[in-house]
Amino acid sequence: MVAQEVEKEPEETVEIKTDFGPPHYEIMLHPIIKKNYGKWKYHEVVRPGVIKRVAESGDVLYVVRFGSPRLLSVYTVRDICDIADKYSDGYLRFTSRHNVEFFLTDPDKIEPLIQEVQEKLGFPCGGTWDATKGEYGLSNIVHTQGWVHCHTPATDASGIVKSVMDELYDYFTDHKLPALCRISLACCANMCGAVHASDISMVGVHRKIPKIDDDAVRRTCEIPSTVAACPTGALKPDMKRKTVILDKDKCMYCGNCYTMCPGMPIFDPENDGVAVLVAGKISDARYPPQLSKVVVPWLPNNPPRWPEVVQTVKKILETWATHAEKYERIAEWIHRIGWERFFELTGLEFTEKLIDDYKRTPYIYASYRTSAAFRW
Amino acid sequence: MTDVELPETPLLDELEKGPWPSFVKEIKRAAIEQEKAMKAGKKIKLPGAAKGLLKVLELAYKEKRTHWKHGGIVAVVGYGGGVIGRYCDLEDKVPEVWHFHTMRINMPSGWFYQTKALRAICDAWEKWGSGLTNFHGSTGDIILLGTRTEYLQPMANALAYLDKLYGSPAPFDIGGSGSDLRTPSACMGPALCEFACYDTLKACYEFTMRYQNELHRPMWPYKFKIKCSGCPNDCVAAKARSDFAIIGTWKDEIQIDQEAVKEYAKVIDIEKQVVKKCPTGAISWDGKELKIDNRECIRCMHCINVMPKALKPGKERGATILIGGKAPFVDGAIIGWVAIPFIPENELIEKCCEVLEAIWEWWDEEGKFRERVGELIWRKGMDEFLKVINQKADVRMVYAPRNNPFIFWRELNQ
Numbered sequence: 001m002v003a004q005e006v007e008k009e010p011e012e013t014v015e016i017k018t019d020f021g022p023p024h025y026e027i028m029l030h031p032i033i034k035k036n037y038g039k040w041k042y043h044e045v046v047r048p049g050v051i052k053r054v055a056e057s058g059d060v061l062y063v064v065r066f067g068s069p070r071l072l073s074v075y076t077v078r079d080i081c082d083i084a085d086k087y088s089d090g091y092l093r094f095t096s097r098h099n100v101e102f103f104l105t106d107p108d109k110i111e112p113l114i115q116e117v118q119e120k121l122g123f124p125c126g127g128t129w130d131a132t133k134g135e136y137g138l139s140n141i142v143h144t145q146g147w148v149h150c151h152t153p154a155t156d157a158s159g160i161v162k163s164v165m166d167e168l169y170d171y172f173t174d175h176k177l178p179a180l181c182r183i184s185l186a187c188c189a190n191m192c193g194a195v196h197a198s199d200i201s202m203v204g205v206h207r208k209i210p211k212i213d214d215d216a217v218r219r220t221c222e223i224p225s226t227v228a229a230c231p232t233g234a235l236k237p238d239m240k241r242k243t244v245i246l247d248k249d250k251c252m253y254c255g256n257c258y259t260m261c262p263g264m265p266i267f268d269p270e271n272d273g274v275a276v277l278v279a280g281k282i283s284d285a286r287y288p289p290q291l292s293k294v295v296v297p298w299l300p301n302n303p304p305r306w307p308e309v310v311q312t313v314k315k316i317l318e319t320w321a322t323h324a325e326k327y328e329r330i331a332e333w334i335h336r337i338g339w340e341r342f343f344e345l346t347g348l349e350f351t352e353k354l355i356d357d358y359k360r361t362p363y364i365y366a367s368y369r370t371s372a373a374f375r376w
Numbered sequence: 377m378t379d380v381e382l383p384e385t386p387l388l389d390e391l392e393k394g395p396w397p398s399f400v401k402e403i404k405r406a407a408i409e410q411e412k413a414m415k416a417g418k419k420i421k422l423p424g425a426a427k428g429l430l431k432v433l434e435l436a437y438k439e440k441r442t443h444w445k446h447g448g449i450v451a452v453v454g455y456g457g458g459v460i461g462r463y464c465d466l467e468d469k470v471p472e473v474w475h476f477h478t479m480r481i482n483m484p485s486g487w488f489y490q491t492k493a494l495r496a497i498c499d500a501w502e503k504w505g506s507g508l509t510n511f512h513g514s515t516g517d518i519i520l521l522g523t524r525t526e527y528l529q530p531m532a533n534a535l536a537y538l539d540k541l542y543g544s545p546a547p548f549d550i551g552g553s554g555s556d557l558r559t560p561s562a563c564m565g566p567a568l569c570e571f572a573c574y575d576t577l578k579a580c581y582e583f584t585m586r587y588q589n590e591l592h593r594p595m596w597p598y599k600f601k602i603k604c605s606g607c608p609n610d611c612v613a614a615k616a617r618s619d620f621a622i623i624g625t626w627k628d629e630i631q632i633d634q635e636a637v638k639e640y641a642k643v644i645d646i647e648k649q650v651v652k653k654c655p656t657g658a659i660s661w662d663g664k665e666l667k668i669d670n671r672e673c674i675r676c677m678h679c680i681n682v683m684p685k686a687l688k689p690g691k692e693r694g695a696t697i698l699i700g701g702k703a704p705f706v707d708g709a710i711i712g713w714v715a716i717p718f719i720p721e722n723e724l725i726e727k728c729c730e731v732l733e734a735i736w737e738w739w740d741e742e743g744k745f746r747e748r749v750g751e752l753i754w755r756k757g758m759d760e761f762l763k764v765i766n767q768k769a770d771v772r773m774v775y776a777p778r779n780n781p782f783i784f785w786r787e788l789n790q
Contacts, residue, residue, distance in 0.1 A: 009419070011504070011530035014537050018454040019588040023493065023546035025485035025577045029567060033488075038566035038575065042685040053568055063568065071399040071521070073406035073426070074498035074507045081491035081498075092494075093564070094487040094511050096612050122397050131681040132640070134649055144514060147436035148399075148429070149462060149478060149521060151444040156436065158399040159391055166394030189704050192514040196709030197616035220446075228745050231706040256705050256746075262446045269440035282616050282711075284608035285678045286655050289615050289711045303437040304390040327653055327678070361708035362754050367774050368713035370615065372608050372623040372696035373655075373674040374772040376718075 030091035030103045032061050048137050048175050049125035050110055062104040064113055066123035067140045067165070067172055070098040071148065071158055079120055087113045097140040097182075099127045126173040134326035135175035138168055138317075143185040144192040146204075152255050153187035154204030154272040155301050161185055163305040164202075164313050171317070178324045179332075180283070181317065189254045197280040199330045200313055201292050206253040207271045214243040216263030226261040231360055252358065273298045274309050278316055278342075279331040288371040290331045295342075297353040312348075319346045380408045383430050387437040403430055406507040413502065425506035425522050428472030432464055450477055450525050452532040456593045458550030459528055475524040476506070479531060480517035480551035482584065482591075485577035486564045487512065496544035500534035515601065516561035516612075517551035554594035560584050562604035563611040570684065571677070572606030573624030573693040574721045580604045582725050583732075596736070597743035597752075601701075607689065608677050614701070614712075619749050620735075621698040621712045622728060628690035629670040630679070636686035637666045650679050694720040697731070699761075700750025707751045715765060717772040731765050738764045757784070 026034065036055035043053045051063045072080075080100060084092040087109055088102040095101060100123070104110060114125045129136035141164065144150065146157030164183070171177060184198040188206070195201040217223070226244055227235045234250035235257060244257075244264070258266045276299065280292030295316070299308040316330075323345060324333040334342045343350045382404060391400045406426035414420040432443050447461025460478040467474045481497070497518065501507060506522035513519040523531060538544035551559035560583045563569070565576030583602055584591065590600075603614035606624040614621035640646065646661045658672035659679060666686070668679075680687045697719065701712030719727045735749060738761075743752045753761045762769060771777075 009530060010541055011533040014533050016453045016533070017536040019549070019592060020536070020547060021549050021585045021588055022482040023484050023548065025488055025581055027545050028484045028488040028490055028493065033567050038572070040568065040570040042570055067397065068511065069397040069399040069402060070510050071402050072509050072511055073402045073409070074502050074509065075405050075409045076402060077494055077498050077509065077511070081495050084491045090491045092489055092491065096516070096563070098511065124395070132644060132683065142514065147433055147442050149444060149476070151442060151446055151462065153442050159437070162391050162394070162396055162398060165396035169395045196703055197613065197711055225745055254705065267441045272440070282610050282613045284610070284676045285681060286653055286676055291709055291711060301440045303440060304387045326649065358708060360706070361710070364754070365710060367776050367778065369773055369775050370698070370711035370713050372625050372698065372714070373676045374717065375671065375674055376627050
C-alpha cells in the first residue's frame with residue numbers, strides 16, 4: 001500500500017517571492033496622521049504618558065504611550081490589537097524603546113483606555129516627559145536578548161531589565177526626574193543595544209580568557225578569521241597543530257573570537273557579570289553627544305533579580321535626580337559638579353580599573369565633531 | 377484555570393512578581409495558549425517551543441550561563457541574511473527548542489501598524505513558530521523568536537503572501553543580518569512630529585527599497601546601518617547606532633511666534649529655562665520679545681523643545697550626515713562624526729544614495745574582515761574618505777584642527 005501523501009500547507013506550495021520590501025508606511029498610518037502628515041503645529045503633555053498633538057488644520061490627536069516587556073507572545077499582541085481596534089481605529093505604533101502607542105481623537109476615552117490596558121495587559125501608561133515644565137519621566141529600557149536567545153551573553157537581559165523597572169516603576173509612570181534619562185542594557189560587549197551612549201547603561205562583561213578547545217577549533221573554526229577577530233592581537237595561528245594560541249596578557253575578554261569560533265567558549269558563571277556605565281548622551285540639546293563612561297567595572301550575576309545591579313542603578317539615578325538642575329542630564333550634571341563629586345555623592349568607588357588603558361581607539365577621534373550642532 | 381502543564385521554574389517565577397510587565401508571563405502565556413489552540417484543532421507546527429524555552433531559561437538562571445549555541449548556516453531561498461540560526465546545547469533534554477532560529481522581519485518605516493497587519497503576522501507565527509516575538513529588536517526589525525529549520529521557508533512564504541493567505545493589508549519581507557545592509561530605521565518624523573526637518577519615513581522607505589539586494593545578501597566586510605532622525609534630538613539614536621546617520625537640521629533662522637512666547641512666559645521662567653540654558657548664549661528675553669542671534673545659534677533644539685508652540689526650526693531645511701557610529705567591536709565604541717555638514721531637503725535622498733554607493737564600493741574594496749566603515753576611515757585617513765565621497769573639508773567636521781604638524785603630504789611624494 002502506498003502511504004498517503006501528507007497534505008501540503010498553502011505556504012508550502014506558493015512560488016518563492018523575494019526582494020519586495022516592507023509594506024509602504026502610508027497604509028499603516030491612522031487617517032488623522034495621514035491627513036496631517038508634515039503639518040503638525042505643536043504638542044503638549046496632558047499627563048504622564050499622554051501627548052496631545054495639534055495640527056495646522058486644527059485636528060487634535062492624543063498619543064497614549066504604554067511600556068511593554070519587548071518580548072511579547074502573539075496572544076498579547078492580539079490583545080493589543082483588540083484595544084487598538086476599540087480605541088484607536090485599528091492603528092497603533094511602537095516606539096524605538098519598546099513602548100506601544102495608541103491614537104485617540106476623543107479625550108474622554110483616555111482614562112478608560114489606560115484602565116483597560118492596565119487590566120488586560122498590565123502595561124503602565126507613561127514613558128514621556130514635559131520639556132516645557134522641565135519634568136521628565138523615565139522611558140523604557142532598550143535591551144538585547146541575553147539568555148533568552150543569545151549564544152555569547154555574559155549576563156541575561158530581560159531579567160535585569162524587569163528587576164530594574166520594577167524598582168524604578170514610579171519614575172516611568174510619573175514625571176519626577178529633572179531631565180531625560182535613557183537606560184539601556186547589552187548582554188555582552190558586542191552591544192546590540194545602544195549602551196555606549198546612554199545616561200545609565202549595564203553591559204555584560206566576561207573576565208576570564210576563553211578556554212581553547214583545540215579539537216573544536218579544528219572541527220568548527222576558520223583560523224584566519226578567528227585570529228583576525230581579536231582586537232588586541234592576542235591570538236596567533238598555530239599552523240602545525242591547526243589551532244590558535246592565546247597570549248593571555250593581551251586578552252581583554254571581549255568574546256569577539258568566540259562569536260567567530262565556537263571552539264573557544266568564554267562564558268564563566270562565577271566571573272561573568274555586569275559593568276555599569278553613565279553619562280552617555282545622543283541628542284545635541286545644550287551639550288554635545290557623549291560616550292558612556294564606566295563607573296562600576298563589575299557586579300556579579302545574581303539571578304533571578306540581580307540586587308547589586310538594581311541597587312547601583314537606582315542609587316545613581318536617585319543621586320542625580322536629587323542634585324541635578326532642571327534639564328541637566330547625567331553628563332551635564334557631572335560636567336558641572338566634577339567626577340570627584342560624582343563618586344563622592346554616589347558612594348561608588350573609583351579604582352584603577354576605571355582608568356582607560358585600551359589603546360585601540362585612536363586619539364584623533366577626540367577631535368572629530370560628533371554632533372550636528374554648528375554655526376552657519 | 378489551565379489544563380496545560382508547565383515545567384517548574386522557581387527562579388523565573390520570581391520575575392512574574394512586581395509591577396513592570398513580565399516577559400516570563402509572556403513565555404508562559406505562549407506555552408499555554410499555543411497548546412490550547414492546538415487541542416482546539418488549530419494547525420500548530422511547533423507546540424511546546426515556549427515550554428521548552430522556559431526549561432532552558434530556568435536552567436540558565438540556575439547555572440548563570442547561556443545554553444544557546446552558534447547558528448550554522450540556515451536561510452530561506454534567495455536570501456543570505458535575515459535568519460539567525462540558533463541551536464540549544466541541551467538537545468536531548470529539551471528537544472522542543474533544539475532548533476530555535478530567529479527571523480528578522482522588516483518593519484514599516486517609523487513602526488506604524490494597522491492591526492490587520494499585526495494580527496496576520498500573529499496568525500502565521502502561531503502556526504509556524506514559537507508564538508514569541510520582540511517588538512522590536514535593537515536594529516528595529518520585528519523579531520520572530522524561535523522556529524525549526526524546516527519551518528523557516530514556509531514562514532517566509534507566509535509573510536510574502538501575508539495579504540493573500542492571512543488578510544494583511546500588505547506582505548512583509550525579511551530584514552538584514554550578518555555582513556549586509558541592516559534594516560534601515562526612522563523616527564516618527566513628519567507623521568507625528570512638528571520638529572521633523574525632512575521626511576524620515578520616506579527616506580527610510582526609499583533606501584530600503586532601492587537597496588534590497590544589499591539588505592538581503594551579505595557581501596561586505598561587516599554590517600552597515602542607516603538611521604534617519606528628523607532633528608538633532610535624534611530619537612532613533614542614529615549618531616551612536618548607525619554607520620550612516622541622517623540628522624535633520626536647518627540653516628536659516630528659527631521661526632518665532634512672539635505671541636506664543638508671551639503665553640509661555642505666564643507658565644514658565646523663560647530666563648532660567650531657556651535663555652540661560654542656551655549653550656551659545658544666543659537668546660535674549662526682555663519680557664516682551666524673544667530675540668535669537670541666529671549666527672550664534674548651533675541648532676541644538678533646547679529652546680524649541682521647551683517652547684514647541686512658539687519656536688520652530690527654520691525654513692531652509694535639510695540634514696547633516698554623520699559617519700562611523702558603532703558599538704565597541706573592534707576599535708572601541710564611537711559616535712558618528714560629520715561627513716557632510718548639510719544637504720538640502722530636496723536633494724537629500726539622491727545625494728545620500730550617491731554617497732552611500734561610493735562608500736560601499738570603497739569599503740568593499742579596502743575594508744578588512746569585520747572592519748566597520750568608521751574603523752576603515754581611521755586606518756586610511758579622512759583625506760582619503762573625503763575624496764571617496766567627493767566632499768571638501770569643512771571646519772564643521774571637527775571640534776578643533778589637528779594638534780601636530782605630521783601631515784601626510786602624499787601629493788608631493790608620489
